[in-house]
Amino acid sequence: MENIASSSQRVLSEDEQDKLKKQDQNLVSEFKSVKLEAEAKKNWDLFYKRNDTRFFRDRHWTTREFEELLGIEGKGKKILLEVGCGVGNFLFxxxxxxxxxxxxxxxFSPRAVEFVKCDSRFNAERMSVFVSDITKDSLTDFVPEPxxxxSLIFVLSAIHPDKFLQALCSxxxxxxxxxxxxFRDYGLYDMAQLRFGRGNKISDNFYVRQDGTRSYFFSVECLKQLVAEAGFDVASCHYVNRRTVNKKEGVDEPRVFVQGKFIRQ
Structure with a gap:
């Protein structure tokens, strides 16, 4: 598996361009799109009911990518908020x-938050977890200190694009x-985007999976504009290109993520 940080967008082959064009031939209906938005919390709660705590691996890579998490840039106590904590694969x-x-x-999911609280590693003296919809709730109601x-890692993509700015402002x-x-999330032309077929596309770069959860695929330009409008300066923002290789199964597939550090003005 190879990792390459790049500021350039991935170039598609002709076959891949054809795949994206075919996705436009049968878009999700307006009725279904509205229904998916209304049932977003329920669908994520069902996701955790089906998968329990087994779906995601612990994210040990984050401290390699983001030195702020180890307090390298400052000494003493630090306060961190993880938006989209899931079952604790990042925080523990x-x-x-x-x-x-x-x-x-x-x-967003009450079931996920309950999994964190029931984990044997949960320590109320060092952490506090709560259910919140960051597109509606005020985070300051739950977090009493600056x-x-x-961290916003593979979370914003699950929100409707119309609510991106509201979430970032919160x-x-x-x-x-x-x-x-x-920040890290799915990048434009990631393998997962190309795999979607007809009937899965909701709008530009926004798709629904079979289980009703949704995913957006970001360009660097889109993300930079969003965070600037929300009151952040861009310290870094780039594509991370990886390849998933399994020689035994003949798999060699591109993964594309967008990663960034943004400073609150």
Whole structure:
């Protein structure tokens, strides 16, 4: 498996361009699109009911990518908010690596938050988790102190694009001036985007999976514009290109992510 950071967009082959064109031939109906939005919380709760805590692996890679998580850029206690904490695959490994960190975690799914609270590693003295819809709720109602770092990792893509800016503005309000938003999500022309067939596309770069959960695929330009409108300066923002290789099964597929660090003005 290979990782390459790149500022350039992935170039599609003719076959891949044809796949994207075919997706436009049978878009999700307006009725279904509205229904998916109304049932978003239920669909994510059902996702965790089906998969329990087994679906995602612990994210030990995050401290390699984002040095802020280890407190390298400052000493003393730091406050972090993880938006979209799921079942704790990010927050539990992070607490083990940084003794001076207190973590708030929120998720759309009540079931996911309950999994975190029931985990044997849960420590109420070092973490607080709660259910929140960041497109509607005020995060300051749950987090009573300024936050140094907010993580938004594979979360914004699950939100309707019309609500991206609202979610980012909510995050900006809970960050201290100069605080950091660390971000990674699906990038434009990722393998997962090309795999969608007819009937899965909702709108430009926005798709629904079979289980009713949704995913958006970001360009660097789109993300830079969004965070700027929400009150952030761009410290870094780039594509991360990877290849998933399985020689035994003849698999060699491109993965594309967008990664960034954004500073609260």
């Amino acid at each position: 490994p992070l607490l083990e690596e940084n003794e001076d960190l207190f973590i708030y975690g929120c998720d 936050v140094d770092v907010v 995050i900006a309000l809970v960050l201290r001036p100069g605080g950091v938003l660390i």
